[in-house]
Amino acid sequence: MSLRVTMAQLTCPVGDIEGNTRRIVGAIETARDREGAQLVVFPELAVTGYPPDDLLLRDDFTRAAENALQAIQAASRGVTAVVGVPLRDRRGLHNAAVVVQDGRVIARYAKRELPTYSVFDDSRHFVAGDSPCVVDVAGTRVGLSICEDIWWPTPAREAVAAGAEFVVNLNASPFHRRKQAEREAVLRERALDTHRPLLYVNMVGGHDEVVYDGGSLAVDAGGTVQARAPRFRSGLCTVEVDTDHGNVNGEQSTQPSEEGAVYQALVTGLRDYVQRNGFPGVVLGLSGGIDSAVAAAVAVDALGADRVQAVMMPSRYTAPMSLDDAQAIARMLGIRYQTTSIEPIFQSFLSSLAPSFEGLDPDVTEENLQSRIRGTLLMALSNKTGRMVLACGNKSELAVGYATLYGDMCGGYAPLKDVYKTEVYRLARYRQSLKPAFPDNIFSRPPTAELAAGQKDEDSLPPYPVLDDILERYVEHDESEALIVAAGHEPATVAQVTRLLRRNEYKRRQSAPGPKVTPRAFGRDRRYPISSGWPGVPVTS
Numbered sequence: 396m397s398l399r400v401t402m403a404q405l406t407c408p409v410g411d412i413e414g415n416t417r418r419i420v421g422a423i424e425t426a427r428d429r430e431g432a433q434l435v436v437f438p439e440l441a442v443t444g445y446p447p448d449d450l451l452l453r454d455d456f457t458r459a460a461e462n463a464l465q466a467i468q469a470a471s472r473g474v475t476a477v478v479g480v481p482l483r484d485r486r487g488l489h490n491a492a493v494v495v496q497d498g499r500v501i502a503r504y505a506k507r508e509l510p511t512y513s514v515f516d517d518s519r520h521f522v523a524g525d526s527p528c529v530v531d532v533a534g535t536r537v538g539l540s541i542c543e544d545i546w547w548p549t550p551a552r553e554a555v556a557a558g559a560e561f562v563v564n565l566n567a568s569p570f571h572r573r574k575q576a577e578r579e580a581v582l583r584e585r586a587l588d589t590h591r592p593l594l595y596v597n598m599v600g601g602h603d604e605v606v607y608d609g610g611s612l613a614v615d616a617g618g619t620v621q622a623r624a625p626r627f628r629s630g631l632c633t634v635e636v637d638t639d640h641g642n643v644n645g646e647q648s649t650q651p652s653e654e655g656a657v658y659q660a661l662v663t664g665l666r667d668y669v670q671r672n673g674f675p676g677v678v679l680g681l682s683g684g685i686d687s688a689v690a691a692a693v694a695v696d697a698l699g700a701d702r703v704q705a706v707m708m709p710s711r712y713t714a715p716m717s718l719d720d721a722q723a724i725a726r727m728l729g730i731r732y733q734t735t736s737i738e739p740i741f742q743s744f745l746s747s748l749a750p751s752f753e754g755l756d757p758d759v760t761e762e763n764l765q766s767r768i769r770g771t772l773l774m775a776l777s778n779k780t781g782r783m784v785l786a787c788g789n790k791s792e793l794a795v796g797y798a799t800l801y802g803d804m805c806g807g808y809a810p811l812k813d814v815y816k817t818e819v820y821r822l823a824r825y826r827q828s829l830k831p832a833f834p835d836n837i838f839s840r841p842p843t844a845e846l847a848a849g850q851k852d853e854d855s856l857p858p859y860p861v862l863d864d865i866l867e868r869y870v871e872h873d874e875s876e877a878l879i880v881a882a883g884h885e886p887a888t889v890a891q892v893t894r895l896l897r898r899n900e901y902k903r904r905q906s907a908p909g910p911k912v913t914p915r916a917f918g919r920d921r922r923y924p925i926s927s928g929w930p931g932v933p934v935t936s
């Protein structure tokens with residue numbers, strides 16, 4: 396027997412039940428009429444988008460999602476579709492999949508493994524299912540599973556024990572570096588365990604702090620990937636599942652490089668944040684440094700050059716080279732560019748504060764004032780034009796608090812929030828290889844905040860390759876300080892970095908959201924207390 400199945404790799408914005416229903420109905424019709432599909436499989440919670448978070452606590456929301464099934468049901472004449480939707484039964488609310496066939500609902504399946512780690516919070520809203528679900532589609536028995544289910548052995552094993560000839564898996568699986576390889580390894584393990592083909596259908600698009608990268612997969616019973624859908628692009632991917640031989644026939648689309656995937660995740664995250672929140676464009680401070688240069692390139696690739704506005708705001712500390720480089724970046728990217736000196740405002744602030752600061756030496760206070768003046772000017776431009784401000788800081792800076800609250804941290808979205816400084820350089824090189832966007836200077840100049848005379852980042856912080864390695868070990872791998880020292884880092888440097896990391900949780904908590912691209916991002920993913928007595932900070936009460 397063989398079954399023609401369309402993996403509907405859709406974009407499903409959270410809360411847009413009406414729009415998602417339209418997209419699902421359209422995909423069912425196209426899959427049936429154009430692709431000749433007998434079965435169409437959608438991503439996890441395609442009706443509501445994922446994760447709807449506490450919208451799920453509202454009866455009116457879950458009822459609207461359930462009502463949407465009527466239109467989807469009606470569209471299923473002559474075909475079978477598996478659609479992700481929250482469903483309530485007498486046990487509570489489930490993260491469910493509904494099977495519609497020929498205008499009728501023929502089965503309901505409740506997700507069994509509810510992830511409550513990383514960015515996921517399924518147990519907060521859902522009750523876990525406890526049994527497999529196998530449906531008959533044109534004489535072939537198909538087992539159902541939802542996202543996290545496939546990362547564990549039991550759900551697929553039990554579906555096969557209940558007669559499934561292959562298993563479909565509905566996903567809302569967020570991107571991070573090397574995630575696709577992790578998925579392929581898990582699917583291989585599951586196929587080898589069950590001796591059945593598996594179809595893995597993922598979502599596409601940016602939702603606040605996560606990005607779905609698509610890349611739906613079809614794996615044969617021997618665990619070999621036989622079809623790969625494009626990454627970061629919505630569309631239909633149709634495969635033929637041969638259940639007699641445990642084989643799958645489909646197309647292999649070209650996959651991006653590791654750097655290309657991270658860059659596309661940033662572009663997708665920013666584009667969808669701006670679109671879903673209705674901004675006409677973005678505005679950013681362009682300093683001539685590498686962070687704002689890469690943020691500007693991401694914005695151009697996400698929105699088009701005409702929706703990106705850059706402002707150079709020089710002070711007495713701005714080197715002529717910074718002005719030249721900022722102008723060159725703006726010209727190469729083709730974006731609107733203006734120069735607004737902060738000097739008169741800075742001068743006026745200093746005069747107003749002079750009586751209060753009498754007898755006190757200049758310090759970081761005066762540095763931060765410049766940054767806050769820039770933030771204020773950018774917010775004024777935002778208010779006047781409707782364009783959202785981009786915060787251009789990177790993960791290394793945010794980790795150690797090397798950023799100014801209400802200054803360079805000001806903004807609605809931070810595209811580089813989960814990108815270490817060393818990765819910013821790699822992304823800049825990747826982007827430059829596609830189409831020149833930056834003058835060579837930005838690769839060779841030592842990073843500087845230019846908030847004081849002759850300032851360099853490395854005066855305050857360890858060299859970025861050292862800093863980033865310590866951060867990755869501490870943040871992503873939870874390594875102890877002793878382990879990081881044993882890996883070859885200076886004890887004093889490790890102590891400095893981890894102390895700064897712990898002390899700056901308050902700053903990160905006030906930072907703009909940005910797209911997760913590492914296995915552990917600040918924000919929804921890494922949840923640490925702000926006030927904490929661990930380790931060894933005595934609590935005074």
Ligand SMILES: Nc1ncnc2c1ncn2[C@@H]1O[C@H](COP(=O)(O)OP(=O)(O)OC[C@H]2O[C@@H]([n+]3cccc(C(=O)O)c3)[C@H](O)[C@@H]2O)[C@@H](O)[C@H]1O
Pocket residue numbers: 759762763766767796797798799800801802803804844846855901
């Ligand atoms: N636990 C806590 N909970 C809540 N609030 C807390 C807090 N601890 C301090 N604070 C508050 O935070 C303030 C300190 O934070 P903040 O004012 O940001 O200032 P701060 O962290 O002291 O300084 C900002 C640093 O970022 C550097 N930097 C690097 C690159 C670029 C830029 C730029 O701006 O372009 C800046 C700059 O050179 C400086 O070293 C304190 O004065 C206090 O008001």
Ligand SMILES: Nc1ncnc2c1ncn2[C@@H]1O[C@H](COP(=O)(O)OP(=O)(O)OP(=O)(O)O)[C@@H](O)[C@H]1O
Pocket residue numbers: 679680681682683684685686687688706707708709710713769787788803841842843844845
């Ligand atoms: N002179 C300036 N004009 C406009 N914006 C600025 C200026 N200086 C700083 N900014 C803004 O503040 C942010 C933080 O500055 P920071 O120096 O950390 O980054 P950068 O200049 O982009 O890169 P680098 O760290 O490599 O110098 C910048 O990304 C930019 O958005």
Ligand SMILES: NC(=O)CC[C@H](N)C(=O)O
Pocket residue numbers: 439510515541542543544546566567568569
């Ligand atoms: N929505 C989910 O259940 C996702 C969990 C899964 N392990 C993933 O990230 O791919």
